[in-house]
Amino acid sequence: MSLHTLTVAELAAGLKARRFSSLDLTLHFLGRIERLAPELNAFVTITADRALADARAADEKIARGDAGPLTGVPIAHKDIFCTDGIRTTCSSRMLADFVAPYDATVVERWRAAGTVLLGKTNMDEFAMGSSNETSFFGPVKNPWDLQRVPGGSSGGSAAAVAACLAPAASGTDTGGSIRQPAALTSLTGIKPTYGRVSRYGMIAFASSLDQAGVLTRSAEDAALLLQAMSGHDLRDSTCVDAPVPDYVAELATPLKGLRIGLLREFFDKGLDPQVEKRVRDAIDVLRQEGATVTEVSLPSLPLSVPTYYVVAPAECSSNLSRFDGVRFGHRCENPRDLLDLYMRSRGEGFGAEVKRRIMTGTYVLSAGYYDAYYLQAQKVRALIAADFARAFGAVDVLIGPTAPTAAFELGAKTSDPITMYLNDIYTIGANLAGLPAISIPCGFASEGGKELPVGLQLVGPHFGESRLLSVSHQYQLLTEWHRRVPPGYE
Amino acid sequence: MEWETVIGLEIHAQLATRSKIFSGSATAYGADPNTQANLVDLGYPGVLPVLNGAAVRMAVRFGLATGAKIARRSIFARKNYFYPDLPKGYQISQYERPVVEDGSLDVMLEDGTRKTIGITRAHLEEDAGKSLHEDFHGLSGIDLNRAGTPLLEIVSEPDMRSAREAVAYMKKIHTLVRYLEICDGNMQEGSFRCDANVSVRPKGQAEFGTRAEIKNLNSFRYVERAINYEVDRQIELITGGGKVVQETRLYDPDIGETRPMRSKEEANDYRYFPDPDLLPLAIDEAVIESVRASLPELPDAKAARFMREHELSDYDAGVLTASREMANFYETVVKKLGGHPKLAANWVMGEFSGALNRESLETAQSRIDADALAGLLTRIVDNTISGKIAKEVFESMWLEGASADAIIEAKGLKQITDTSRIETAIDEVMANNPGQLAEYRSGKDKLFGFFVGQVMKATQGKANPAQLNELLKRKLAG
Numbered sequence: 001m002s003l004h005t006l007t008v009a010e011l012a013a014g015l016k017a018r019r020f021s022s023l024d025l026t027l028h029f030l031g032r033i034e035r036l037a038p039e040l041n042a043f044v045t046i047t048a049d050r051a052l053a054d055a056r057a058a059d060e061k062i063a064r065g066d067a068g069p070l071t072g073v074p075i076a077h078k079d080i081f082c083t084d085g086i087r088t089t090c091s092s093r094m095l096a097d098f099v100a101p102y103d104a105t106v107v108e109r110w111r112a113a114g115t116v117l118l119g120k121t122n123m124d125e126f127a128m129g130s131s132n133e134t135s136f137f138g139p140v141k142n143p144w145d146l147q148r149v150p151g152g153s154s155g156g157s158a159a160a161v162a163a164c165l166a167p168a169a170s171g172t173d174t175g176g177s178i179r180q181p182a183a184l185t186s187l188t189g190i191k192p193t194y195g196r197v198s199r200y201g202m203i204a205f206a207s208s209l210d211q212a213g214v215l216t217r218s219a220e221d222a223a224l225l226l227q228a229m230s231g232h233d234l235r236d237s238t239c240v241d242a243p244v245p246d247y248v249a250e251l252a253t254p255l256k257g258l259r260i261g262l263l264r265e266f267f268d269k270g271l272d273p274q275v276e277k278r279v280r281d282a283i284d285v286l287r288q289e290g291a292t293v294t295e296v297s298l299p300s301l302p303l304s305v306p307t308y309y310v311v312a313p314a315e316c317s318s319n320l321s322r323f324d325g326v327r328f329g330h331r332c333e334n335p336r337d338l339l340d341l342y343m344r345s346r347g348e349g350f351g352a353e354v355k356r357r358i359m360t361g362t363y364v365l366s367a368g369y370y371d372a373y374y375l376q377a378q379k380v381r382a383l384i385a386a387d388f389a390r391a392f393g394a395v396d397v398l399i400g401p402t403a404p405t406a407a408f409e410l411g412a413k414t415s416d417p418i419t420m421y422l423n424d425i426y427t428i429g430a431n432l433a434g435l436p437a438i439s440i441p442c443g444f445a446s447e448g449g450k451e452l453p454v455g456l457q458l459v460g461p462h463f464g465e466s467r468l469l470s471v472s473h474q475y476q477l478l479t480e481w482h483r484r485v486p487p488g489y490e
Numbered sequence: 491m492e493w494e495t496v497i498g499l500e501i502h503a504q505l506a507t508r509s510k511i512f513s514g515s516a517t518a519y520g521a522d523p524n525t526q527a528n529l530v531d532l533g534y535p536g537v538l539p540v541l542n543g544a545a546v547r548m549a550v551r552f553g554l555a556t557g558a559k560i561a562r563r564s565i566f567a568r569k570n571y572f573y574p575d576l577p578k579g580y581q582i583s584q585y586e587r588p589v590v591e592d593g594s595l596d597v598m599l600e601d602g603t604r605k606t607i608g609i610t611r612a613h614l615e616e617d618a619g620k621s622l623h624e625d626f627h628g629l630s631g632i633d634l635n636r637a638g639t640p641l642l643e644i645v646s647e648p649d650m651r652s653a654r655e656a657v658a659y660m661k662k663i664h665t666l667v668r669y670l671e672i673c674d675g676n677m678q679e680g681s682f683r684c685d686a687n688v689s690v691r692p693k694g695q696a697e698f699g700t701r702a703e704i705k706n707l708n709s710f711r712y713v714e715r716a717i718n719y720e721v722d723r724q725i726e727l728i729t730g731g732g733k734v735v736q737e738t739r740l741y742d743p744d745i746g747e748t749r750p751m752r753s754k755e756e757a758n759d760y761r762y763f764p765d766p767d768l769l770p771l772a773i774d775e776a777v778i779e780s781v782r783a784s785l786p787e788l789p790d791a792k793a794a795r796f797m798r799e800h801e802l803s804d805y806d807a808g809v810l811t812a813s814r815e816m817a818n819f820y821e822t823v824v825k826k827l828g829g830h831p832k833l834a835a836n837w838v839m840g841e842f843s844g845a846l847n848r849e850s851l852e853t854a855q856s857r858i859d860a861d862a863l864a865g866l867l868t869r870i871v872d873n874t875i876s877g878k879i880a881k882e883v884f885e886s887m888w889l890e891g892a893s894a895d896a897i898i899e900a901k902g903l904k905q906i907t908d909t910s911r912i913e914t915a916i917d918e919v920m921a922n923n924p925g926q927l928a929e930y931r932s933g934k935d936k937l938f939g940f941f942v943g944q945v946m947k948a949t950q951g952k953a954n955p956a957q958l959n960e961l962l963k964r965k966l967a968g
Contacts, residue, residue, distance in 0.1 A: 082536045095535065102529060104536060201536040208766035236538050237768050315766055318568050321579020322533040326632065329535075342572055365570070365761035374763060 003028050004164035005485055008073050008221040011167055015062060015072045022062070022072030026055035026116050029074045033118060033165045036489065040141045040150075042159040044079045045087050046119040054116040061114060069248075070228055071114030076169040078157050079120035080127055081107050081212075082201040086117075090203050091135035091156075092125045094323050094330045094349030104201020105236070106170055106212050106229045113228040118166050122156030125351045126320065127177055127205040129153050130423040133414055134353040141410070142185060143486040145450045148407040151181030151423075157215050158185040163489040168216045168225055172202060174209045175308050176402075176427025179439035182215050183402035183455020186441040186484060188472060189215045190222045193463050194434035195240035197226075198233030204319040206312035207238075209431040218482055219440065219472035223247035226465065245466045253470040256290030259395040263459075265301045266400030266426050278443035278454040279401045285478055286399075286471070296395060298387040303380050304428040305421055310364050310377035311432070316354075317361025323349060356417065385433040392461040397471060401426055402439040402455035406447060426457060436460045438468045441481040453481075491729075492693040495721050496701075497656045497686060498648035499713075501663055502641050503673040504617070504681040505548045511616050511640035512539030512582060519679045523633035527619075531638045533577030538767050541566075545640040548672035549589045549614050550773065550781045552642060555670055555788055556609050558593025560778055564613075566768040570761040574632050575619035583643075585762045588613035589771060595666070596790060597658040598808060607659045608647030614771075615641050642672070648687065648698065653717035657710050660684060661812075665789055669814045683708040688720045689734070699724070700734040704741050704748055716741035720748050792817055800824070800831035809839055815853035816843075819860050826864030833867055841884050857888050866894035876955055879903050907954045909961065912945070915953065916965050919944040930966055941966060 003025060006014070014020055030048050037043045051074065058072035082088045082100035084107075089095045103111065111117070124134040132140040132155025140155040142148040143163035150159040154171030158181035161169050171178040173191035182189025190213045197212040204210060214225040227248065232241040262283065267276060287293055325331035325345025332344035350358070364373035391398060403423060413420040430437035442456035456475075460468045476482050510517055513530035530537045553560045567585035590612035596604050619634035644663060650656045664682060667673035675682045689701035704720060707713045719741070724734050739748040787795070793807035796817075802810070811817045816838070823834040842863060846856060866883055869875045875883060875898060886897045898904055906912060919941060920927050930937040941962055945953055 088535070090535070098535070100536070101534070200538055203535045204767075206766075235540060237540055238538075238766075314763060318570050318580050318761070318763070321570060321572065322535070322577060324572060324574070324579060326574050327532055327534075327577065338574065362761065365763055367759045367761075370761075370763070 002490070004032055004167075005490065006167070007218045008070070008167045008216060008224055009218070011073050012069055012071075012224075016067065018062070022055040022058040022074075022116060023052070025072065026051050026074050026118070029118055029166060033160075036163055037160070037165055039146065040143060040159045040163055040165075041138050042122055042140055042156045042163065042165060043076070043119045044089055044091060044122050044137050044156070047086055047117050050086065051116050051118050054111075058114050058116060068114055069224060070110070072116060073114070073168070074116040074118050074166060075110060075225075076118045076121050076157060076160050076166040077107060077110075078123055078154050078169065078171050080123060080172055080203050081170060082203065083107050083117070083120065086120065088120065088203070089136070090126050091123045091137055092349065092351065092354070093136045094346075096136065096330065098329055100201075102201065105198035105233045107201065109229050110170070110225070115228075121154070121160050121169055124153035124155065124177075125354050126203070126316070127153040127172055127174055127210075128316070128353050128357055130176070130180060130420055131408070131410075131413065132156065132181070133410065134351055136351060139410055142407045143489055144185065144452055145407065148409050148452070149184070151184035151403070151407065153177040154181050154189075154215060158182060158187055158189070161185075161187055161215050161217065162486060164485060168214060168221055170212060170229070171215050172205075172210055172212050173427075173431065174205050174211075174312060175431050176424040178213045178215060179427050179437060179455065179457060180403050180424060182439040183441075183457070184407040184453060186453035186481065186486075187215050187217065188219050188222050188438065188440050188476075188482060189213065190226060190438040190465065190468065191430065191436065192226060192230065192465050193240075193436045194431075195238055196436070196463065196465065197229050198231075198236040198239040200233055200235040200239075204315075206315040207319060208315060209308075209312060211431070219438070219469050219476050220248065220251060222438070223251055223469045223473070226469075242463065247466055247469050250466040251470050251473040253467065253474075254290070255286055255471065255474045258286065258291035258397070258471060260286060260291050260293045261296035261391055261395030261398045262293055263301070263398050263400040264295050264297045270404045270422065270425065271401060272405040272445065274445035275401050275403070275405060275454050278445065279456055282442035282456045282475065282479075283399060285475060289474065289478070293399075294395065296391045296398060298384070298391060298429070300380065300383040300387045301429050304384060304432060305425055307377045307380045307384065307432060308424070308428045309360070309421060310373050311381060313357040313361030314365050314374050315361065317358045317365065320350070320354070320358055325349070353417070381432045384429060388429070388433045388435060388459070389461075396460070396467055397464070398459040400457055402457040403427070406445040406452035406454055430459050435462060436465045436468055438472055440472045440475065441484070442479075443481055493690050493721075493725050494693045494695075495651055495653075495717075496648045496689045496691065496698055497650040497653070497717060499646045499650070499656060499660060500685040500687070501644040501646075501660065502683050502685075503644060503663070503667050505545050505640040505642055505672055506674055507542055507544045507548070507640050509542060510638035511542050511545050511614065513638050515638065517639050519676075519681075521635055523622075523631065524635060527634035527637060531577065531634055533579070539582060539765075541768060541771065542640065545614055546589070546771065546773065547777070547781055548640075548670070549612060549642055550778060551670045551672055551785065552612055552644070552667065553590035553593060554778070554782050554785060555666060556590075556593030556595055558590045558609060558612070560773055561587060561589050561591060562773055563587070564589040564771045564773075566614075566765045566771065567762045568765045571758075573618070573621075574630065575621045575634070575637070577619065577634060577637055581616060581618060582765055582768070583615035584613035589773070595659065595662055597655070597662045599658065600654065602804070605649075605655065607649045610645045610647050612642050612644045615643055617641050653714040653721070656686065656717055657714050660713060661710060662789075665812055669786055669789055671786075677708050680708060684713065686713060686717055686720075688717055688724070690721055690724045690728070700736050702734060702736065702748070703738045705738055705751060707741060712741055712743055715743070715746055716748055719746060723748065786814070789814075789817075796831075800835070802831060802835055806835050806839065810835060813853060819853050819856075822860035823864045823867065826861055827867050827871070830867065830871060833870065834864075837863060837867060841881060845884075845888050857891060862887060862893060869894055869898060873905060873907060873954060874898065875903055875905050876951070879905070879951060903952060905954050906949050906952045907957060909957065912949070912953050912958055912961055913965070915945050915948045916941075916962055919948060920965065927966070931968065938962070938966070
């Protein structure tokens with residue numbers, strides 16, 4: 001078996017046993033990135049020098065015998081996390097040359113855990129998109145079919161891990177941006193509870209929805225890496241001061257007795273029949289292991305998409321006001337006056353989708369529209385959260401598909417934003433309610449002679465990450481879907 | 491027609507916290523541009539605000555001191571607008587649910603009556619930076635040292651009916667925030683400033699007239715002048731057939747006029763919404779009680795006590811409690827002196843305040859402390875010197891910094907109480923002025939003053955006045 005198809009847990013064991021060094025690993029992955037990243041367009045910045053330095057430091061630590069579970073493991077960060085001294089672009093022209101002067105908490109914590117930074121991954125501009133086609137640096141390709149999208153907005157992270165260019169990568173999820181790309185590239189992707197992971201240093205899209213997480217090759221890896229990024233941070237007031245469970249230890253929790261709620265609203269007419277089949281097969285596997293399945297209805301859930309597309313743009317319109325050409329980021333040439341500076345710097349710096357959302361958000365917050373849109377959306381959001389809370393009175397996890405279809409072709413939905421937005425129809429609910437959710441591989445759909453991954457989504461109650469990870473891990477002990485590697489990347 | 495003026499004030503008090511309201515940067519005034527602005531103040535991508543608990547406690551102090559309601563849950567909101575000295579493109583403020591609501595304050599009017607002014611609300615917010623338009627050759631400089639400085643915006647009800655009332659209210663708030671030690675009150679540095687909402691209406695009319703908002707008034711004098719100018723302007727406009735438009739105006743102290751302000755944005759739609767980066771501000775009963783327990787004696791209570799315990803007049807008590815430092819100074823003097831509050835009050839309000847004013851000093855910067863003044867007054871009380879000589883001693887103390895006793899000793903100012911010495915002096919004066927003596931004895935009583943003056947002159951003013959009076963009367967009578 002080659003190094004690059006191993007999981008983080010397997011790599012960590014190999015490092016600890018000195019079967020290979022962190023430097024060996026790092027050189028191996030950097031070689032693959034150099035060879036394979038360009039066709040996928042998965043990276044915005046490759047940090048080879050930093051990676052080698054990190055690897056040497058890790059090897060010293062391992063030699064001294066004070067290595068942690070992640071010491072020497074290479075990783076990649078979505079280019080939304082600020083990295084001290086390294087360009088942080090958010091895949092926007094606005095920040096194309098922006099070098100962050102500090103590390104995000106997630107970056108700091110993974111670094112403190114001894115990981116090796118390979119580079120910064122491509123993404124939808126400011127995390128606004130579901131296909132990774134809004135990036136200023138061009139679209140990311142899906143390693144399962146280069147004609148198709150990897151999903152978004154964490155598309156670069158997904159493509160990089162799926163193509164074995166990195167064992168794991170960070171992502172952020174505002175409306176499905178970790179789970180949907182994980183589903184479309186056959187990865188495990190977890191979005192924790194809102195407040196579980198600090199948002200400090202994560203460039204904001206929609207502050208009340210944004211949450212950092214991880215894309216990995218297994219639930220066990222997700223547990224390891226989530227453990228290392230979670231926990232209280234005084235620099236983020238919305239980060240919850242609650243102990244972080246031992247996710248790895250709790251992976252062993254058996255499936256027997258698990259109460260699964262099958263989300264009726266997720267098996268609607270928009271669901272692709274092949275996707276539905278794979279998801280139902282996966283649920284059968286869980287049932288056979290002693291889980292009980294009941295159908296659950298969340299009547300407010302169909303309102304998720306319109307609610308989200310009021311709340312998220314509203315917050316984004318305000319969050320992105322700081323990009324004004326005054327202190328950092330893109331500034332237009334020779335502004336005539338202040339207004340010209342604003343209009344051209346922002347006009348040139350932002351792409352079409354970002355502008356669309358800023359305009360939508362500005363509109364819904366405007367005098368005379370606030371009550372009808374923003375306030376109404378907040379009320380619906382509360383209803384959705386109440387629906388979920390009620391459901392979790394009777395079941396341990398909710399289950400359904402992650403995305404309505406497998407990966408679609410590049411350009412297929414770019415001309416129609418609404419169709420694109422509907423791709424997140426199953427993932428947005430968890431963000432609106434602040435709940436943890438995970439997507440795991442559950443099989444493949446065939447389209448045009450290609451095998452395209454399908455994701456199974458589990459949603460848990462607040463701070464229910466442990467159960468999501470253990471159910472996923474137990475499922476992965478019974479299945480092999482997560483071990484599949486796209487043809488050509490073995 | 492008779493007109494009535496209606497005024498409401500929005501006072502911005504900079505809270506005296508060491509660090510900013512949402513970041514750890516220092517708030518000290520006068521540092522080099524942009525040296526007190528960290529990544530949070532600069533609005534860098536990815537940074538987040540973290541509320542300074544000290545600012546919250548200060549807001550609660552103000553609320554409790556004005557008998558207001560302290561919201562158990564208040565909300566920070568974003569006020570969105572673009573301006574180069576507003577780094578994030580929004581100001582974090584409180585909009586629909588402020589931390590303090592529904593308080594009031596009594597002010598004393600010129601005719602001696604009291605009036606209660608309602609305080610609608612007081613909310614926490616961050617200040618913006620400063621735009622510098624000079625010295626940049628056609629460009630503007632931005633200094634973000636002030637960005638993120640905590641402010642308490644205190645909004646009054648439209649309860650004031652004249653510029654003087656407005657100033658009285660503003661002064662009272664100024665006194666209060668300094669008593670509470672939540673604001674240094676420094677108006678030159680902009681720590682205490684106000685916006686005045688001014689309208690006029692025919693007397694007797696119930697509805698308010700259209701108001702104009704005069705921005706950024708940073709002295710009591712400007713507040714009075716700006717309001718008076720604005721009232722005249724509005725009345726003139728209306729009587730001339732015009733209409734007051736609701737707008738923001740600036741007062742130009744050089745020409746003494748208000749004029750419309752160039753708007754920062756064409757339309758002022760700030761698109762307020764709750765800031766998702768900050769949790770609702772929760773204040774529980776325990777916090778409120780601990781703040782309440784730490785409140786100092788407030789000006790009105792202190793004045794009432796001075797009137798009750800020291801038998802001071804309403805006026806004296808009011809003057810002495812106008813600043814906490816002055817009141818403490820006065821009380822220390824009384825304590826050291828072991829009583830004689832009226833004497834102490836007269837000296838603190840008279841010589842002492844006069845000396846401070848002459849040099850534009852605050853009580854804390856005084857050249858003599860309360861102990862020293864008490865030392866001087868002790869010598870009046872025990873008849874060592876007269877009140878008149880005491881003024882001379884005070885001047886020397888102020889200039890030289892020596893104690894009263896040292897100056898009295900060095901200058902030989904000790905009062906003469908030795909009867910024989912005074913009698914000797916009287917005898918000499920009588921001998922030298924036979925004509926006046928004869929006139930006096932023939933009934934010209936008014937000459938008594940002449941003899942007092944002569945004896946005082948002969949004793950360099952040191953003769954004890956009461957003794958002198960008594961002895962002189964007897965001697966002159968023959």
